[in-house]
Amino acid sequence: MSTRSLQIGMEFDGYRLEEKLHTGGMAALWRVTDLRQRHLNKPGLENGVPPLIMKVPLLFSSDDPTAIVAFEVEQMIMPKLKGDHVPRYFGAGDFDAQPYIVMEQIAGESLRGRFEKAPLPLDEVVSVGVKIANALQDLHRQHVIHLDIKPSNIMFQNGLAVLIDFGLSRHDRLPDLLDEEFRLPLGTGPYISPEQVMGVRNEPRSDLFALGVLLYHLVTGERPFGHPTSVSGLKKRLYRDPIPPRNHRADMPDWLQEIILRCLEVDPNARFDTAAQLAFLLQHPEQLTLTARAKKDQQDGYLAVVKRRFKAVGADLVLQHSVSEQLSKAPIIVVALDLSHGSEKLAESLRQITRRMLQTEPGARLACLTIRKTSRIGMDESLIQQGENIHVKQLVELKHWARPLNINSDKITFHVLESPDPAMAIIDYARNNDVDHIIIGSRGSSALRRYLGSVSAQVVAEADCTVTVVKNNEK
Missing domain, CATH: 1.10.510.10 (Transferase(Phosphotransferase) domain 1)
Structure with missing residues (x-):
């Protein structure tokens, strides 16, 4: 089949050509319908298939072989891709018949x-x-x-x-x-x-x-x-x-x-x-x-x-x-700290672990986090009045904790996060900033903490990256 002969209404490989959307220098884009409803076998598409487009190389419009090789490259790569930042791949046709790629049509601009x-x-x-x-x-x-x-x-x-x-x-x-x-x-x-x-x-x-x-x-x-x-x-x-x-x-x-x-x-x-x-x-x-x-x-x-x-x-x-x-040379590492009174021993353990990790990852960027827990319903008036000072105090404490690590200023950042749920604050930060590794402390394993759960346990369970828990027997 020649790409020059494609016409509205034509059917092949279970697809029907509905409308030619665009013709570029190397390929044409067609809106198509999947007559075989192959989406029924694809996870995540239980509620229906998105609009589909078929990309067809213009084999006879150019003497440039780059266009053909580039189409082969795209046919190889697209099935490997996933996620919200790429079109969903549905299928492809070989050059010995009709070359094409069928993918999700992106609805935006x-x-x-x-x-x-x-x-x-x-x-x-x-x-x-x-x-x-x-x-x-x-x-x-x-x-x-x-x-x-x-x-x-x-x-x-x-x-x-x-x-x-x-x-x-x-x-x-x-x-x-x-x-x-x-x-x-x-x-x-x-x-x-x-x-x-x-x-x-x-x-x-x-x-x-x-x-x-x-x-x-x-x-x-x-x-x-x-x-x-x-x-x-x-x-x-x-x-x-x-x-x-x-x-x-x-x-x-x-x-x-x-x-x-x-x-x-x-x-x-x-x-x-x-x-x-x-x-x-x-x-x-x-x-x-x-x-x-x-x-x-x-x-x-x-x-x-x-x-x-x-x-x-x-x-x-x-x-x-x-x-x-x-990417492995430049990971983002988060260390989540509680620098309240009585946590000095655990803070020192976290610093030692962080130092060792940075020695093995010299290109890493370190983000130092501490959480100021707030009420789910409303804040205490005294905290509102003193909030800026408390925030600054905790920021200074973070920088003081990190000073012995001797990290260049362009490789370290400091963050005081305010949240009623410390674990979710850490998890959300990691997701939003593509963090590769979280280092977090755990103060012990009392019966009450085992019953109620802990911040570190929730982070381990729900974070999308590697988590290292540094345990300490402080009560």
Whole structure:
């Protein structure tokens, strides 16, 4: 069957073509109906199947073999993906008959529409950035680097960012057909990272560079590197830094410029370690360590550019690690502390365990938490009047506890959470910030505590990450 002969009403492999939705440079999208109702056998679809689209490669519209290989890559990767940040996969057809991929149709809007309205309000830019970073973290945890993050490949549905089009992606545990067959840079000109220009496809922070380009554009209405169409034009980003965002926008806060320019660093090691860290700092800018990037008001001078240009010539950017390895190098570790009177011995035990863990995970970021328990119905008036002082006192105590660990300021954060349920406060924090490991203390095992349960037991039972409980016989 030829893709040129597809028509409305045609049926094959149990699907009926209902409507052609879009024709792009490499594929056409059709709305389809599953005549076999295969969703009845899929968990999570008991209430019905979502609208389906079929992606069909345009085999005869281009002489570029990249399009065919990219479609093969997407056919390999999509069945491996799951979660709310990717379309649900339903099936695929082979090239020996009719190649296609059937997937969930995302009902929301794409990011492209917002770009036409740029520059956007700063709070909207931050919200978009957090959603995309969370989607990237979820993708990276599934061993996939997207490598083509751009407005048309980002959708929004039910308040979440959904990533689409995995034709240029790299999966740690699958063959990289694109790397095996092609040597030219693969990506989209304005968003491609410096290492992709040099042929590197195993660096997850390439996606953070692309997100930095998106944030720059949403804030300023301009692209940081223009729209190059040649390899020589792409290589300019190896040595020519972008105009600082505040030159385009006077109300640019220092912390947001710091984040955007850090994402756009040439060296991946100078960017954020993970998308989770980027999402966290967008939501908690007070925890960000500012550098000279924050106040920068002009591009680097001639000598700096020349120096970088000579360094870029023959630069060896082949990075010998995978997305899985990068995430394992930069985990987020939470230590949950109760620093009330009488807990000194347990606090010291927690510090020793934390020190040992950080020695084995030198790239980790540590978040120190303590919970100020509040009433479910209302707060005591004295607590309201003194709340700020109590909060500050507990924050100081956290920093005092952490001081002997000698952690760089950009690798540690401190949080006093207020909640009527300490366990859920810790669990929610871990989920919202993609925490990899929680360290928590347990004061003992009295009969009353065994009967009522404990904070540590609830965290162990309900947290989505690894939990280490440090026990102590303090009463």
